[in-house]
Amino acid sequence: xxxxxxxxxxxxxxxRVVKGVKFLDLIDSGDPVELAEHYxxxxxxxxxxxxxxxxxxxxxxxxxxxxxARRRIDIPLTVGGGIRTIExxxxxxxxxxxxxxxxxxxxxxxxxVSKVARRFGSQCMVVAxxxxxxxxxxxxxxxxxxxxxxxxxxxxxxxxxDEGAGEFLLTSMDADGTQQGYDLPMLDFAHQHIHxxxxxxxxxxxxxxxxxxxxxxxxxxxxxxxxxxGSISIPGLKAELIRRGVPVRWPI
Amino acid sequence: xxxxxxxxxxxxxxSLQALAAxxxxxxxIWRQGELPHGTDxxxxxxxxxxxxxxxxxxxxxxxNPLERAYRDQIPILGICLGVQLFFESGEEGGHxxxxxxxxxxxxxxxxxxxxxxxxxxxxxxxxxxxxxxSEPAFYFVHSYSVLPADPEVIWGETEYGQRFASVVGxxxxxxxQFHPELSGAQGRRFIETFVRRVVA
Numbered sequence: 001x002x003x004x005x006x007x008x009x010x011x012x013x014x015x016r017v018v019k020g021v022k023f024l025d026l027i028d029s030g031d032p033v034e035l036a037e038h039y040x041x042x043x044x045x046x047x048x049x050x051x052x053x054x055x056x057x058x059x060x061x062x063x064x065x066x067x068x069a070r071r072r073i074d075i076p077l078t079v080g081g082g083i084r085t086i087e088x089x090x091x092x093x094x095x096x097x098x099x100x101x102x103x104x105x106x107x108x109x110x111x112x113v114s115k116v117a118r119r120f121g122s123q124c125m126v127v128a129x130x131x132x133x134x135x136x137x138x139x140x141x142x143x144x145x146x147x148x149x150x151x152x153x154x155x156x157x158x159x160x161x162d163e164g165a166g167e168f169l170l171t172s173m174d175a176d177g178t179q180q181g182y183d184l185p186m187l188d189f190a191h192q193h194i195h196x197x198x199x200x201x202x203x204x205x206x207x208x209x210x211x212x213x214x215x216x217x218x219x220x221x222x223x224x225x226x227x228x229x230g231s232i233s234i235p236g237l238k239a240e241l242i243r244r245g246v247p248v249r250w251p252i
Numbered sequence: 253x254x255x256x257x258x259x260x261x262x263x264x265x266x267s268l269q270a271l272a273a274x275x276x277x278x279x280x281i282w283r284q285g286e287l288p289h290g291t292d293x294x295x296x297x298x299x300x301x302x303x304x305x306x307x308x309x310x311x312x313x314x315x316n317p318l319e320r321a322y323r324d325q326i327p328i329l330g331i332c333l334g335v336q337l338f339f340e341s342g343e344e345g346g347h348x349x350x351x352x353x354x355x356x357x358x359x360x361x362x363x364x365x366x367x368x369x370x371x372x373x374x375x376x377x378x379x380x381x382x383x384x385x386s387e388p389a390f391y392f393v394h395s396y397s398v399l400p401a402d403p404e405v406i407w408g409e410t411e412y413g414q415r416f417a418s419v420v421g422x423x424x425x426x427x428x429q430f431h432p433e434l435s436g437a438q439g440r441r442f443i444e445t446f447v448r449r450v451v452a
Contacts, residue, residue: 001411002368002369003371005369045391046368070266071266071273074433074436074439074440075434075435076393076431094266096270098264098267098434121263121301122365166365166367167367195362195363196363196364197363219368252436
């Protein structure tokens with residue numbers, strides 16, 4: 001039986017965790033390798049590591065940390081944030097990332113998606129998309145949601161799949177940070193345009209939200225602030241989902 | 253024990269090296285030429301399509317030594333593209349090594365690649381089956397799957413759009429369509445059992 005993926009997101013800047021898990025004091029320790037290992041050991045199905053690779057020094061720092069993390073975790077790892085070139089992709093994959101996630105640069109240079117897919121396989125090419133509702137449709141934004149693009153969501157998803165995207169990470173800017181539940185209408189719309197796996201992001205605030213999205217048919221959910229607050233852990237979430245009759249991977 | 257991990261530029265090897273370290277195996281990367289001295293078993297990994305895989309094995313001079321290792325019954329664990337290489341031919345004109353009879357068709361599922369955790373039903377009586385209490389979940393990433401001509405080589409099956417062989421084995425040759433190195437504790441158990449039952 002295919003089991004949904006519960007995917008914690010690590011937010012990393014200059015080698016430090018930006019938002020850690022409160023009850024573990026990981027905000028203070030700030031070590032992303034430690035946090036990654038903790039998530040993997042407690043039942044995360046996969047990890048997304050978002051780092052801003054703005055300079056050569058950032059890239060070196062990121063690859064060193066990912067190399068360390070790879071040796072301590074035994075689940076898949078996607079790394080993204082500020083990737084602009086195929087050389088950066090190669091450095092991150094060589095360090096031990098299983099997939100890379102590209103957002104803004106894919107919009108600026110869609111051919112980068114096909115280059116990565118041809119060279120390393122589409123299975124490692126995750127296209128991340130940030131979108132917001134505008135009247136009767138959803139519009140794509142870049143630069144962390146700061147810049148509006150000319151792309152309508154469905155058109156961009158189709159284009160990215162044609163370029164070789166093996167998976168999508170779709171964030172609803174409307175739902176993100178609200179903790180009011182995943183943006184199911186936007187996710188339904190997105191699925192109509194693609195034949196690839198999709199990780200739903202934005203809006204998770206409680207077990208109810210996860211249950212609702214999974215029952216609705218989503219099969220990969222990104223978790224960020226919900227875990228960072230420290231009020232709930234991955235085993236806690238999974239145990240509760242199982243108790244409610246929603247199958248997830250267990251034992252971990 | 254020493255494991256040689258075949259490197260033919262079809263995917264990175266960091267997670268396999270990490271796995272080898274976790275189960276106390278000495279890992280050597282086999283990039284070209286003869287099988288590294290002292291090798292007890294081999295991992296044939298890889299992601300992607302069969303089309304270029306055999307060409308790349310030949311280009312690096314790995315194909316013939318690998319064939320000899322197979323004939324000498326050195327245990328070989330094929331992972332993902334690696335298990336697909338055991339078979340005769342793929343759907344898009346690519347050829348495998350032909351050690352097991354059968355094809356590698358595209359997976360008939362609405363959403364590919366098949367990416368994520370899925371359970372494996374081990375066939376009772378096969379060498380790895382009794383190590384798992386219920387159907388364990390492993391991490392998959394693939395768009396093609398193996399279709400053995402001989403059902404006897406199927407050690408485990410998985411459902412995704414269709415039912416497919418997710419574990420195959422014959423003698424010292426064992427293949428998994430999933431990635432044990434990315435499959436947490438169950439993946440480790442799978443490899444440890446393989447080492448104990450097939451290699452040792």
